[in-house]
Amino acid sequence: MEKKWWHKSVVYQIYPRSFMDSNQDGIGDLNGIIEKLDYLKLLGIDVIWLSPVYKSPNDDNGYDISDYCDIMEEFGTMEDMDRLISEANDKGIKIVMDLVVNHTSDEHPWFIESRKSKDNPYREYYVWRDPVQNAEPNGLQSVFSGSAWEFDEETGQYFLHLFSKRQPDLNWENPKVHEEVYNMMNFWLDKGIGGFRMDVIDLIGKLPDQEITGNGPKLHQYLQEMNAKTFGNHDVLTVGETWGATPEIAKLYSDPERNELSMVFQFEHISLDQQEGKEKWDLKPLNLLDLKAVFNKWQTQLDGKAWNSLFWNNHDLPRIVSRWGNDQEYRKESAKMLATILHLMQGTPYIYQGEEIGMTNVRFDKITDYDDIETRNMYHDRISKGYSHEEIMESIYTKGRDNARTPMQWSESEHGGFTSGTPWLSLNPNFKEINVAESIKDQSSIFHHYRKLIELRKQFPVIVYGSFDMLAEDDENVFAYSRELEDEKLLIVANFTSNKTTFQFTEQYEDATILLTNYEASGVQLDSINLRPYEAIVYKIKL
Numbered sequence: 001m002e003k004k005w006w007h008k009s010v011v012y013q014i015y016p017r018s019f020m021d022s023n024q025d026g027i028g029d030l031n032g033i034i035e036k037l038d039y040l041k042l043l044g045i046d047v048i049w050l051s052p053v054y055k056s057p058n059d060d061n062g063y064d065i066s067d068y069c070d071i072m073e074e075f076g077t078m079e080d081m082d083r084l085i086s087e088a089n090d091k092g093i094k095i096v097m098d099l100v101v102n103h104t105s106d107e108h109p110w111f112i113e114s115r116k117s118k119d120n121p122y123r124e125y126y127v128w129r130d131p132v133q134n135a136e137p138n139g140l141q142s143v144f145s146g147s148a149w150e151f152d153e154e155t156g157q158y159f160l161h162l163f164s165k166r167q168p169d170l171n172w173e174n175p176k177v178h179e180e181v182y183n184m185m186n187f188w189l190d191k192g193i194g195g196f197r198m199d200v201i202d203l204i205g206k207l208p209d210q211e212i213t214g215n216g217p218k219l220h221q222y223l224q225e226m227n228a229k230t231f232g233n234h235d236v237l238t239v240g241e242t243w244g245a246t247p248e249i250a251k252l253y254s255d256p257e258r259n260e261l262s263m264v265f266q267f268e269h270i271s272l273d274q275q276e277g278k279e280k281w282d283l284k285p286l287n288l289l290d291l292k293a294v295f296n297k298w299q300t301q302l303d304g305k306a307w308n309s310l311f312w313n314n315h316d317l318p319r320i321v322s323r324w325g326n327d328q329e330y331r332k333e334s335a336k337m338l339a340t341i342l343h344l345m346q347g348t349p350y351i352y353q354g355e356e357i358g359m360t361n362v363r364f365d366k367i368t369d370y371d372d373i374e375t376r377n378m379y380h381d382r383i384s385k386g387y388s389h390e391e392i393m394e395s396i397y398t399k400g401r402d403n404a405r406t407p408m409q410w411s412e413s414e415h416g417g418f419t420s421g422t423p424w425l426s427l428n429p430n431f432k433e434i435n436v437a438e439s440i441k442d443q444s445s446i447f448h449h450y451r452k453l454i455e456l457r458k459q460f461p462v463i464v465y466g467s468f469d470m471l472a473e474d475d476e477n478v479f480a481y482s483r484e485l486e487d488e489k490l491l492i493v494a495n496f497t498s499n500k501t502t503f504q505f506t507e508q509y510e511d512a513t514i515l516l517t518n519y520e521a522s523g524v525q526l527d528s529i530n531l532r533p534y535e536a537i538v539y540k541i542k543l
Contacts, residue, residue, distance in 0.1 A: 001304055006195075006237040006262060008464045010343075010454050011096065011350045012045040015315045016053055016075055017061060018407045019353055021419035028407070028418070030076035030084050039436065041091050043356060043447070044454035047237065048088060049096045049197050051315055053081065057107050059166035060373055061315075061405075063098075063199060064105035068184040085192055094194025096237055101181050102203045103167040110180075111168050118155050124174045127160035127208055128152075140211055145377040160208050162200075164373060172204045172222060178229075185230040195236035198261070202242040214244040220252055223260040232259060237348075239309055240264040247301035254306040263307040263348060269294045270317060273324075281378060281395040286324055288476055288496050299345055299468040299481075308347025312338060313355050318403040322361035326498050326534065331358050331434075333534040336449040336518035337494050340536040341479050343453040344492050346468055351450065354408055357439040358446040361403040362428040367393075371425050372401045409435040452516055456538075462488040477501040478531065484543075490515070491539040495531035504528050511542035 020032030030053065040048065052062035055070040062072060071078050085095050104111055113122035129137040131151070137158055140148040142165075149158040150165040160169045170177050185196070201223070205216025223240075231238055238261045240253055245266040253261045272290050275282040302308055312320035321327045325334030335358040343349045364370060367379045375396055382392050397403075402425060409431035410417030416431035428434075439447035457463045466485035471493075472478055478501060480493045491512070495501050509526045516538040524539070531537075 001307075002256060003465075004262070005235070006047070006348055007307070008457055009047050009237070009348055010045045010457060011047040011049050011237075011348060012040055012043070013049045013051065013314055013350060013352045015051045015353060015405060017051075017424060018405050018418070020408060020410070021421065021423075024419055024421040025074065026419050026421040026423045027074045029074065030071070030080040034080075034084050034087055037088060037091055037093065040093060042440075042451070043351075044451050044458075045351065046092055047094045047096055047194060049239075049350070050098060052098045052100055054100075057105055057166070059105065060164050061371075063100050064103070064107075064164065064167045065100055066105040066107040067109075069187055082191065089192060094237070096195045096197055096239075097188055097193050098199060099185065099196040099201075100199040101170060102200045103161065103163060103169045106166045106168055114168075115152055115154055115159070118157070124171055125177055125180075126168050127171045128155075128157045129160070129208070130157055138209070138211055140208060140213070144374050145381045162203060162206075162213060169206070169208075170204075172206070172218075178222070178225065182226065182229040185226070189231060189234050189236070193236070195238050195262070196231065198238065198240045200243070201240040201261075202244060214242075215249060220258070220260060223253065224258070227259045227261075236262075238262045239348075243267050247298060250298075250302060251306045254302075256306075263309045265309050265311065265314075266298065268298070279378075280399055281382075281392075283395060283398055288479065289474065291324075292470060292473060292479060295345065296468075296470040296473070296481075299347075299470075303346065303468065308345070309350060310342050310345055310347040311350040311352070312342060313352035313404060314350070315352070315404050316401050317352075318399055319359055319361045320355065321358050322403070323398070324496075327358075327360040330498055330534050331360070332444075332446055333518055333532075334498075335446045337496070337534040337536040339446070339450055339453055340516065340518065340538065341481075341492060341494050343450075343457065344463055344483065344490065344538065345481075346464070346466065346483070349453075349457070352404060354404075356447050356450040357409065357434060357436055359406075359409060359434060360428060360430060361397060362406050362426075363397050364402075364426065367396075369426060370396065370400065370402050372405065375400045375402060411435050411437040449516075449518060456515065460488065460490070461485055462490055466490070471506070472503065475503070478503045482541075487543045489541040489543050491541055492536070493529065493531070493539070494536035495534055498533045500533065501531050502528060503531055509539075509541050512539045514538065515540045 017028050019028040020036050021028050022031035053075045054065045055067035056062045110122050110125045114126045136147050136149040142148045148162050202214045205219030206213045207216050240261045242264040250264050253264045273286045275284050321335040406428045407418035407423050412432040416427045439445040462483050462485040466483035469482045471480040477497045479496050483490045518536045
């Protein structure tokens with residue numbers, strides 16, 4: 001596999017609304033991000049994935065775009081955006097834009113025109129269908145609850161929206177849509193961005209009449225055309241959000257020979273605490289053996305053929321330390337352990353803002369304290385189905401998207417140093433103990449552990465290109481694997497539980513040193529180790 005700059009990069013996702021507010025209106029903005037570039041440089045990342053900052057009425061926090069070539073007023077101006085790209089580039093940090101082309105806002109000029117009449121030139125930019133027996137054209141459901149079809153009185157037809165009804169789906173069967181999208185992508189590439197993260201990109205090949213949404217038959221044809229007309233002409237990173245991907249499907253997207261994407265986000269590991277065949281809100285405990293099997297599959301089946309992305313968190317997912325760690329007595333230890341096992345695998349690691357200081361899930365009392373459209377819709381939907389308030393809130397505390405969206409905790413000052421205004425979403429009350437200022441000061445903090453992991457990736461080619469071998473596959477407490485490249489070998493051993501456990505080595509190693517651990521280092525033992533709660537140790541073995 002040809003070596004690429006993004007193979008050894010570490011990406012940091014910024015949710016701009018919640019990152020840093022420079023003008024004290026309670027909403028994070030582009031100038032706030034510029035203010036914090038030195039912090040990100042200190043952390044060591046070299047790519048920022050920026051969640052959408054385009055002009056938007058904000059029905060779904062910017063994922064409903066009304067103008068792809070303008071900036072949302074509350075985030076700043078295009079001049080601010082140009083400055084962010086330029087100042088980040090000066091610090092060796094590339095900006096990856098969030099590309100949302102499955103749908104637009106209903107306030108986008110294309111849709112405003114499209115709904116005017118059946119013979120409007122923009123009509124075919126969206127998916128319109130006649131009613132069937134005075135009802136929806138078919139049974140397609142919205143991700144945000146209810147039917148995916150919305151009746152429009154003006155022309156007597158339904159339009160498709162796989163998300164909010166304020167997010168009509170673009171019709172990718174229309175070549176004019178392709179042309180418009182590629183012009184917009186080239187507009188951004190010409191500004192010097194470092195690539196695109198592609199929102200629900202597996203849906204653009206949908207065939208709504210056949211109720212096919214993900215992985216439609218023309219999807220890869222569209223992506224190959226997009227590559228040829230836009231980013232394929234630049235040395236950039238592209239990552240697709242592909243909820244239904246298997247390793248076989250992932251290779252279609254990201255085998256370099258196919259000229260599609262650099263990599264995809266796959267979500268198989270993320271669904272492991274969800275009851276089989278149910279919704280994400282229907283919870284079950286994580287089985288570590290399942291988690292290891294999923295990682296093992298993706299690490300080994302993509303090796304040499306396609307590239308992995310590595311992540312625990314994003315703006316749609318709960319905080320990992322609260323989800324699969326222990327955010328109480330072992331918050332630091334478990335956050336470092338989770339970071340260690342992820343960052344030392346093969347693939348490009350993604351850090352979500354606040355993850356590097358161990359920010360936790362939030363527990364607001366009332367549904368009205370939550371902003372997220374998915375959370376609110378689910379709450380009212382389940383109340384109507386007879387679920388209790390307590391039951392629903394437990395699901396929200398575990399899986400709600402606002403867990404990731406509470407403002408960044410910079411200091412112990414009012415509103416965590418995020419703003420001196422009224423924050424758009426309340427902070428997690430624990431900001432006085434968990435914040436950036438405290439983390440930088442404390443040399444044993446989660447933040448400094450992340451810094452070391454990023455440094456190791458840059459220092460050791462074995463982390464970037466080495467083979468992966470899962471160890472102790474049947475151990476229900478320990479996550480262990482080795483990485484090997486030429487004469488370098490790393491051994492990663494981690495206790496995934498809050499109890500002490502013992503790990504037995506099956507091989508004998510003569511010459512080993514500890515590269516990193518999340519406890520005070522003890523001596524090197526390579527026969528049997530007693531692991532403390534959430535202890536993670538990285539050994540370097542001389543071959």
